[in-house]
Amino acid sequence: MGVIDFYGSSFCLIKSNTNLQQVGLSPRPSCSFGRNQKKLVAMASTIPVEQVNKFPQQLTGDSFIREHLRKLSPYQPILPFEVLSSRLGRKPEDIVKLDANENPYGPPPEVLEALGSITFPYVYPDPESRRLRAALAEDSGLESKYILAGCGADELIDLIMRCVLDPGDKIVDCPPTFTMYEFDAAVNGALVIKVPRREDFSLNVEHITEVVKQEKPKCIFLTSPNNPDGSIIDDKVLLKILELPILVVLDEAYIEFSGIESKMSWVKKYENLIVLRTFSKRAGLAGLRVGYGAFPLSIIEYLWRAKQPYNVSVAAEVSACAALQNPTYLEDVKNALVKERGRLFELLKGFSFLRPFPSHSNFILCEVTSGKDAKKLKEDLAQMGVMIRHYDKKELNGYVRVSVGKPEQTDILIKCLQKLS
Numbered sequence: 230m231g232v233i234d235f236y237g238s239s240f241c242l243i244k245s246n247t248n249l250q251q252v253g254l255s256p257r258p259s260c261s262f263g264r265n266q267k268k269l270v271a272m273a274s275t276i277p278v279e280q281v282n283k284f285p286q287q288l289t290g291d292s293f294i295r296e297h298l299r300k301l302s303p304y305q306p307i308l309p310f311e312v313l314s315s316r317l318g319r320k321p322e323d324i325v326k327l328d329a330n331e332n333p334y335g336p337p338p339e340v341l342e343a344l345g346s347i348t349f350p351y352v353y354p355d356p357e358s359r360r361l362r363a364a365l366a367e368d369s370g371l372e373s374k375y376i377l378a379g380c381g382a383d384e385l386i387d388l389i390m391r392c393v394l395d396p397g398d399k400i401v402d403c404p405p406t407f408t409m410y411e412f413d414a415a416v417n418g419a420l421v422i423k424v425p426r427r428e429d430f431s432l433n434v435e436h437i438t439e440v441v442k443q444e445k446p447k448c449i450f451l452t453s454p455n456n457p458d459g460s461i462i463d464d465k466v467l468l469k470i471l472e473l474p475i476l477v478v479l480d481e482a483y484i485e486f487s488g489i490e491s492k493m494s495w496v497k498k499y500e501n502l503i504v505l506r507t508f509s510k511r512a513g514l515a516g517l518r519v520g521y522g523a524f525p526l527s528i529i530e531y532l533w534r535a536k537q538p539y540n541v542s543v544a545a546e547v548s549a550c551a552a553l554q555n556p557t558y559l560e561d562v563k564n565a566l567v568k569e570r571g572r573l574f575e576l577l578k579g580f581s582f583l584r585p586f587p588s589h590s591n592f593i594l595c596e597v598t599s600g601k602d603a604k605k606l607k608e609d610l611a612q613m614g615v616m617i618r619h620y621d622k623k624e625l626n627g628y629v630r631v632s633v634g635k636p637e638q639t640d641i642l643i644k645c646l647q648k649l650s
């Protein structure tokens with residue numbers, strides 16, 4: 230890898246980390262920089278557009294796209310609220326949105342106040358998110374030098390892969406789980422080795438160990454609580470996996486709802502552990518995109534080098550800091566959701582065609598049984614203005630996932646399910 234400096238001569242300087250080479254090339258105006266620039270601008274302005282556009286007929290734009298990306302299936306995100314609202318013919322406030330594990334209580338009031346008083350929106354944000362990382366250090370008890378913030382945990386998943394994986398490297402994924410790991414691996418040209426979870430959604434450690442030995446994957450993505458079933462990873466299991474020669478990325482996006490302590494501080498002890506967290510769920514900031522991760526010092530250095538400099542916007546940083554200023558609100562909202570999770574679970578159990586799974590998170594996975602079609606159930610509920618998530622993947626065919634909402638949202642969902650019984 231290197232840089233090609235082309236100064237308009239018939240030679241090209243290729244800089245790499247180790248040497249400087251001269252390569253004979255005939256100058257092409259379209260790739261010239263530096264001293265030739267003035268001349269080229271003048272040239273470009275005199276060429277008629279039709280001539281410039283003499284693009285070889287047999288070439289189409291997608292021929293420039295990297296081979297592995299041409300085969301990529303697009304990630305299927307949820308519909309934006311406004312689009313959903315016009316499709317369903319309902320006002321956004323009349324939609325019961327239980328399909329994306331968002332926090333229906335939203336952020337503490339301090340967040341909107343802070344957003345309204347941003348003084349320098351025209352200045353780029355702090356590339357090191359210093360204020361936020363200091364606040365996170367206080368919140369987590371882990372020094373800020375171990376913490377890096379991102380545009381959602383999603384950005385950090387991609388950033389880790391960009392830093393760790395060469396094309397053709399392998400990752401271990403344990404489905405059913407968050408599909409972003411598989412998607413980002415594909416974007417980064419990596420191969421995914423799937424080690425499915427057991428029927429009770431626990432990890433198959435023996436199989437993981439075998440795969441690590443045989444296939445030598447670079448990293449494994451683990452989620453605790455796991456999305457979509459809400460199960461947690463036992464410490465003993467995690468310790469066993471940490472003994473393997475593999476980078477373990479532990480995604481704790483929903484940890485606050487589990488009553489279990491985050492493993493962020495473990496990164497001081499385990500050189501092969503990264504822990505990811507987010508403000509999307511705990512602080513109701515999914516729309517503002519703030520995530521963070523705890524990294525061993527030997528790893529974080531490279532993420533700093535490779536990340537986009539302004540990955541956390543002023544609005545995102547201000548919001549996250551303001552949210553952390555009101556821990557009582559965050560705690561109250563979490564308690565309300567955990568309480569509602571218990572009530573929702575009991576109510577769902579009352580339907581003969583649903584088998585809900587106990588969850589440590591802010592959602593409940595249900596198997597749709599008794600001959601009822603899971604996809605139709607999702608569609609019928611959507612017609613009534615209630616959005617839930619439906620799965621048709623191999624590991625979860627015939628399942629739906631319901632996010633925990635406010636009590637009044639649960640009540641509407643239950644009434645609709647009764648109508649469909």
Ligand SMILES: Cc1ncc(COP(=O)(O)O)c(C=O)c1O
Pocket residue numbers: 329330380381382383384407452456480482506507508509515519520
């Ligand atoms: C397990 C898991 N990790 C990460 C994320 C993404 O978090 P963020 O909104 O911070 O990008 C999600 C979002 O649903 C998730 O389910």
